Amino acid sequence: MIRKFALAGVLAAGLALPAMALQQETTPDPVTTFDLKNGMQVVVIEDHRAPVVEHMVWYKIGSADEPVGSSGVAHFLEHLMFKDTDNMKSGELSATVAANGGQDNAFTSYDYTAYFQRVAADRLGLMMKMEADRMTHLRLTENDIATERDVILEERNMRTDNNPRALFTEQMNAVQYLNHRYGVPVIGWKHEMEELDRADALNFYHTYYAPNNAVLVVAGDVSPDEVKALAEQYYGVIPANDNLPPRLRAQEPPQIAARRLTYKDARVAQPYVSRSYLAPERDPGDQKAAAALYLLAQILGGGQTSYLAQKLQFDSRVAVFSGAFYSGTSLDKTTFNLAVVPVDGVSLADAEAAMDAALAQFMQDGVDPDQLARIKLQLRAAQIYERDNVAGIADRYGRALTTSLTVADVQAWPDLLQQVTAEDIMAQATKVLRPEASVTGWLMRGEAPEGAQVQPVSQLPMQQEVTQ
Amino acid sequence: MIRKFALAGVLAAGLALPAMALQQETTPDPVTTFDLKNGMQVVVIEDHRAPVVEHMVWYKIGSADEPVGSSGVAHFLEHLMFKDTDNMKSGELSATVAANGGQDNAFTSYDYTAYFQRVAADRLGLMMKMEADRMTHLRLTENDIATERDVILEERNMRTDNNPRALFTEQMNAVQYLNHRYGVPVIGWKHEMEELDRADALNFYHTYYAPNNAVLVVAGDVSPDEVKALAEQYYGVIPANDNLPPRLRAQEPPQIAARRLTYKDARVAQPYVSRSYLAPERDPGDQKAAAALYLLAQILGGGQTSYLAQKLQFDSRVAVFSGAFYSGTSLDKTTFNLAVVPVDGVSLADAEAAMDAALAQFMQDGVDPDQLARIKLQLRAAQIYERDNVAGIADRYGRALTTSLTVADVQAWPDLLQQVTAEDIMAQATKVLRPEASVTGWLMRGEAPEGAQVQPVSQLPMQQEVTQ
Numbered sequence: 001m002i003r004k005f006a007l008a009g010v011l012a013a014g015l016a017l018p019a020m021a022l023q024q025e026t027t028p029d030p031v032t033t034f035d036l037k038n039g040m041q042v043v044v045i046e047d048h049r050a051p052v053v054e055h056m057v058w059y060k061i062g063s064a065d066e067p068v069g070s071s072g073v074a075h076f077l078e079h080l081m082f083k084d085t086d087n088m089k090s091g092e093l094s095a096t097v098a099a100n101g102g103q104d105n106a107f108t109s110y111d112y113t114a115y116f117q118r119v120a121a122d123r124l125g126l127m128m129k130m131e132a133d134r135m136t137h138l139r140l141t142e143n144d145i146a147t148e149r150d151v152i153l154e155e156r157n158m159r160t161d162n163n164p165r166a167l168f169t170e171q172m173n174a175v176q177y178l179n180h181r182y183g184v185p186v187i188g189w190k191h192e193m194e195e196l197d198r199a200d201a202l203n204f205y206h207t208y209y210a211p212n213n214a215v216l217v218v219a220g221d222v223s224p225d226e227v228k229a230l231a232e233q234y235y236g237v238i239p240a241n242d243n244l245p246p247r248l249r250a251q252e253p254p255q256i257a258a259r260r261l262t263y264k265d266a267r268v269a270q271p272y273v274s275r276s277y278l279a280p281e282r283d284p285g286d287q288k289a290a291a292a293l294y295l296l297a298q299i300l301g302g303g304q305t306s307y308l309a310q311k312l313q314f315d316s317r318v319a320v321f322s323g324a325f326y327s328g329t330s331l332d333k334t335t336f337n338l339a340v341v342p343v344d345g346v347s348l349a350d351a352e353a354a355m356d357a358a359l360a361q362f363m364q365d366g367v368d369p370d371q372l373a374r375i376k377l378q379l380r381a382a383q384i385y386e387r388d389n390v391a392g393i394a395d396r397y398g399r400a401l402t403t404s405l406t407v408a409d410v411q412a413w414p415d416l417l418q419q420v421t422a423e424d425i426m427a428q429a430t431k432v433l434r435p436e437a438s439v440t441g442w443l444m445r446g447e448a449p450e451g452a453q454v455q456p457v458s459q460l461p462m463q464q465e466v467t468q
Numbered sequence: 469m470i471r472k473f474a475l476a477g478v479l480a481a482g483l484a485l486p487a488m489a490l491q492q493e494t495t496p497d498p499v500t501t502f503d504l505k506n507g508m509q510v511v512v513i514e515d516h517r518a519p520v521v522e523h524m525v526w527y528k529i530g531s532a533d534e535p536v537g538s539s540g541v542a543h544f545l546e547h548l549m550f551k552d553t554d555n556m557k558s559g560e561l562s563a564t565v566a567a568n569g570g571q572d573n574a575f576t577s578y579d580y581t582a583y584f585q586r587v588a589a590d591r592l593g594l595m596m597k598m599e600a601d602r603m604t605h606l607r608l609t610e611n612d613i614a615t616e617r618d619v620i621l622e623e624r625n626m627r628t629d630n631n632p633r634a635l636f637t638e639q640m641n642a643v644q645y646l647n648h649r650y651g652v653p654v655i656g657w658k659h660e661m662e663e664l665d666r667a668d669a670l671n672f673y674h675t676y677y678a679p680n681n682a683v684l685v686v687a688g689d690v691s692p693d694e695v696k697a698l699a700e701q702y703y704g705v706i707p708a709n710d711n712l713p714p715r716l717r718a719q720e721p722p723q724i725a726a727r728r729l730t731y732k733d734a735r736v737a738q739p740y741v742s743r744s745y746l747a748p749e750r751d752p753g754d755q756k757a758a759a760a761l762y763l764l765a766q767i768l769g770g771g772q773t774s775y776l777a778q779k780l781q782f783d784s785r786v787a788v789f790s791g792a793f794y795s796g797t798s799l800d801k802t803t804f805n806l807a808v809v810p811v812d813g814v815s816l817a818d819a820e821a822a823m824d825a826a827l828a829q830f831m832q833d834g835v836d837p838d839q840l841a842r843i844k845l846q847l848r849a850a851q852i853y854e855r856d857n858v859a860g861i862a863d864r865y866g867r868a869l870t871t872s873l874t875v876a877d878v879q880a881w882p883d884l885l886q887q888v889t890a891e892d893i894m895a896q897a898t899k900v901l902r903p904e905a906s907v908t909g910w911l912m913r914g915e916a917p918e919g920a921q922v923q924p925v926s927q928l929p930m931q932q933e934v935t936q
Contacts, residue, residue: 068536068649069718171725174646178639179657181536189647189721250537253657256731257639257909263725441725 029393032224033407036231038240039212043397043407044227045219047390053220054391055127056116057135058398060215061208063188064110064181064249064331070200072188075108076152077201081115082106083144086137090144093130100126110182111331112402118391121221128234135209136238145198153194156187164265168274168443173335175259176276176439179250180332210241215401219390252278252333255437264446271444272321272341273352278437279336282328282413284406290328291416292424293336293432297326298375299367299425300359301338307371308340311358318346318354331403336432348442359433367422376418383414497861500692501875504699506708507680511865511875512695513687515858521688522859523595524584525603526866528683529676531656532578532649532717532799538668540656543576544620545669549583550574551612554605558612561598568594578650579799580870586859589689596702603677604706613666621662624655632733636742636911641803643727644744644907647718648800678709683869687858720746720801723905732914739912740789740809741820746905749798750881752874758796759884760896761804765794766843767835767893768827769806775839776808779826786814786822799871804900816910831897835890844886851882 032044063074083090097104102119117127160166170185177183187193216235218227255278282290301308301324312319321341328334342351386392400410500512531542551558565572570587585595628634638653645651655661684703686695723746750758769776769792780787789809796802810819854860868878 069716071647071718167724171646174721175643175725175727178642179539179652184647191719191721248537250539251659253642253659256635257643257729259643260728261725 028411029387031393031397031407031411034224034228036211036236038236038238040231040235040238041215041401042227042231043215043217043394043401044222044224045217045390045393045397046222046224047219048221051121051221052118053121053124053127053218053222054116054118054394055124055131056114056217056219056394056398057131058112058114058215058217058402059209060111060213060247060402061113061204062109062111062402063184063186065208065247066181066184066204067200069192070196070204071184072152072156072186072193073196073200073204074113075187076148076193076196077204078106078108078113078115079148079152080140080144080201080205081134081138083148084139084141085134086139087133088130093134096126096130102127109186112399114398114402124218124222124227125230125234128230132234132238135211135214135235138205138209140198140202142198145196145201149193149196152187153190156190156193160185160187161190162267164263164268164443167265168263168441171261171263172274172276172439172441175261176278176335178252178255180252181249182330182332182334207241207243207245210244211235211238212240213244215398217394217398219394247331249332258435259439260441261439262442262444264444266446268443268445270341271348271442272339273348273355274441274443275338275355276335276439276441277337277432277434279326279328279334279432281330281332281334281403282400282405282409284404284409287328287405287409287413287416288420288424289428289431290326291413292420292428293326294328294417295372295375295420296425296429296432297324297336298379299371300324300362302375305371305374307362307368308338308355308358311361312340312351312354316354318342318351322355329399329403329405348444352440352442363426363429363433367425369422372422372425376420379414379417496879497855499861499865499875499879502692502696504679504704506704506706508699508703508706509683509869510695510699511683511685511862511869512690512692513685513858513861513865514690514692515687516689519589519689520586521589521592521595521686521690522584522586522862523592523599524582524685524687524862524866525599526580526582526683526685526870527677528579528681528715528870529581529672530577530579530870531652531654533676533715534649534652534672535668537660538664538672539652540620540624540654540661541664541668541672542581543655544616544661544664545672546574546576546581546583547616547620548608548612548669548673549602549606551616552607552609553602554607555601556598561602564594564598570595577654580867582866582870592686592690592695593698593702596698600702600706603679603682603703606673606677608666608669608673610666613664613669617661617664620655621658624658624661628653628655629658630735632731632736632911635733636731636909639729639731640742640744640907640909643729644746644803646720646723648720649717650798650800650802675709675711675713678712679703679706680708681712683866685862685866687862715799717800726903727907728909729907730910730912732912734914736911736913738809739816739910740807741816741823742909742911743806743820743823744803744907744909745805745900745902747794747796747802747804747900749800749802749871750796750868750873750877752872752877755796755877755881755884756888756892757896757899758794759881760888760892761794761900762796762885763840763843763888764893764897764900765792765804766847767839768792768830770843773839773842775830775836776806776823776826779829780808780819780822784822786810786819790823797867797871797873816912820908820910827901831894831901835893837890840890840893844888847882847885 030046032046034042036042061074063071066073082094094104097117097119100119100123102117102123104115104117106113106115115131119127160170173185174183216231279293280289299307301322303309306322306324308322308324312322319340320343321339323339325337338355340351340355342348397407397410401407498514500514502510504510529542531539534541550562562572565585565587568587568591570585570591572583572585574581574583583599587595628638641653642651684699747761748757767775769790771777774790774792776790776792780790787808788811789807791807793805806823808819808823810816865875865878869875
């Protein structure tokens with residue numbers, strides 16, 4: 001599974017919460033963390049409301065760590081991890097989870113690969129036994145390789161090549177990053193995926209799949225002591241890989257030239273303008289810029305009451321949708337994104353001009369203090385509700401710990417968001433919204449390529465694809 | 469030395485040659501080739517008019533073969549090759565060449581690194597002795613590393629960072645190549661050059677500097693037998709590297725989105741429009757597309773009588789310069805380039821529109837048979853005169869043999885150019901001049917960056933920078 005996640009829903013929940021509850025400082029997540037002796041990090045999130053558990057193993061390895069020319073191998077290996085091991089038959093792990101009434105899956109992104117099962121809490125040991133087994137005992141037959149390569153190629157075909165928006169986003173990323181591997185799609189370039197072989201997958205597996213490169217996250221009806229005992233039993237016996245390579249990636253040179261691209265496709269039902277700016281990410285102990293950018297995205301384009309929506313959808317009525325997106329949970333430099341979908345009859349040139357005029361006006365107007373206060377209130381509310389969703393918390397820690405952040409950084413984040421000032425936001429807007437570091441893209445209705453079927457693209461670009 | 473070479477001068481020489489001499493088939497170059505037992509290729513070009521010799525060693529390794537994150541290491545090592553070896557002191561090789569009345573230098577490009585000396589013919593053995601020595605006995609002190617890293621950083625500063633056209637070209641290449649290493653500059657990204665260390669240089673040296681990865685080219689007053697005897701004596705004793713990695717590079721995905729960029733710099737005296745298209749290169753036994761593209765570049769933009777010059781400089785008078793550039797001697801996919809420098813008062817938008825209108829008109833008009841015949845005649849003439857320039861022939865073989873071509877390919881090339889038809893040229897124009905595979909750049913006069921000095925940029929963009 002290639003991971004995408006929507007930012008849109010995050011804020012919706014908190015609106016009706018009584019204001020009183022929101023004045024208090026954030027209570028810390030019900031989280032316990034420790035390391036095993038072999039270097040495996042463990043995060044336990046307690047939630048005893050239901051007798052279920054979510055068991056996740058996150059590897060600090062993603063598509064941006066792949067060898068040159070082997071794009072897609074991280075995701076390919078994710079698929080292959082469901083095949084034969086020394087102790088399980090191909091498909092046995094998922095079948096066992098299902099037989100025990102649970103679900104399982106996995107996902108890959110630029111910075112991490114993760115495997116999870118959701119199952120009755122008394123099955124946790126069984127989950128660990130199977131997950132630990134495939135951490136070290138994966139076999140790979142040539143038959144598995146050939147079959148699963150066809151599967152990922154078909155996945156690319158369905159998710160990317162048959163989706164003009166996905167192709168467009170892929171091109172935007174490729175032009176945004178001049179040197180960094182985030183310019184290469186998580187699923188891989190097709191011509192490189194076709195060449196992936198057993199040696200590629202095994203090398204990647206033996207190099208990066210080890211307890212000292214993994215984070216175990218367990219959330220649900222468990223105690224930290226129980227988890228510790230089981231983790232030591234199943235994962236603690238696996239030796240660390242002493243030759244784990246450092247995570248060094250090629251970084252961007254200064255971005256000094258504004259870039260544009262147009263992608264035309266007969267299958268485009270809804271043309272739109274996309275803009276991305278290179279932007280800083282959350283770094284350990286250094287998350288203030290990211291917090292300000294997170295609020296900037298909410299203010300500019302976080303829903304119907306945002307600045308761009310007001311200007312483009314309600315005042316000038318040039319757009320049916322506008323949005324701003326920023327996640328910041330990324331090992332290296334990420335992007336700050338804008339999108340404007342014009343109403344019928346408004347050209348992309350006019351939509352872009354209106355967007356740039358609105359941005360310029362925003363730089364003059366500055367942050368509306370009422371809007372900022374409202375957004376902070378909504379964030380607090382959302383964070384309180386989020387605590388009911390242990391899977392969400394598990395996900396948050398997994399993503400953070402695989403992108404260089406610490407437990408302390410995760411716990412500091414909500415308060416850092418509350419501390420952001422209007423000045424912080426405008427300072428980041430000035431710093432990040434630089435044309436020289438931007439790509440502007442037009443997704444356009446174009447000529448039908450030979451043999452292509454025209455299909456309407458119904459979804460609006462409401463998801464950020466920083467983590468695909 | 470970072471290699472650039474001008475295409476402009478190639479045709480100028482032949483204009484006054486009597487037509488009669490040009491009717492004959494090309495006589496083959498005075499070239500002898502053979503391999504040493506350790507796999508080193510040898511090319512000997514005889515020219516007994518003067519008692520001098522050019523001795524070159526070309527390595528099949530260039531910047532596009534560098535490890536990710538270590539851009540510039542090929543060129544860095546080229547500099548370091550003039551330092552201490554087990555048998556020579558730092559600078560001793562060049563001093564010895566000079567003391568013998570000769571000259572020496574070296575250059576690096578995407579696909580090759582080459583070292584050469586021009587000296588009296590009876591010193592050939594001495595040259596080989598020294599060149600063979602530094603092929604295997606390079607020492608590298610930390611002091612050499614620190615000193616020479618400053619030298620290459622200053623070289624980048626002078627050649628690139630103080631030259632808006634070079635910065636612009638660097639950005640154009642980075643946006644042209646979405647996946648291939650040709651998008652990274654030969655000299656390196658500054659932030660990566662700063663991190664280059666002794667281990668980077670030594671690893672690159674030990675991996676790639678070996679006789680089975682090298683081509684010896686000797687041109688001048690020598691006989692093949694003499695060269696063979698000396699080459700066996702000095703180079704033949706060096707063992708082959710049995711672990712030489714195959715030359716596998718990440719290739720481009722389909723290019724499907726037209727790209728643009730603008731680079732603004734206060735130091736720009738002469739704004740211009742640049743266009744590059746991804747284009748096929750010369751491949752072993754498969755050079756016809758490249759030959760057609762070579763002629764297309766001549767027809768469209770090879771001097772004052774070209775199609776673009778006629779349309780843009782003489783008919784509509786929007787441009788002071790226009791040009792088309794294509795070399796094709798490249799291991800992987802290369803570019804076909806256009807440039808238009810508008811007259812004062814004509815905007816870049818108008819210059820680009822005029823260029824695109826002229827291209828569209830050309831696609832309708834097709835190739836003028838008289839112009840094609842004239843260009844072929846000039847090429848024949850140029851090739852005949854080129855035979856007087858053994859350094860040029862040596863260079864031609866070195867570049868070809870380090871970019872996968874064979875001696876037979878080099879020798880077939882002149883006749884292939886003569887065989888190109890108008891239909892071949894239009895077929896390639898249709899295939900290659902696709903907006904989806906293009907980057908259009910505007911180099912513009914912009915705001916002065918802080919602390920920058922405004923300097924006029926006097927040279928026009930008359931060089932192709934395919935091999936930097």
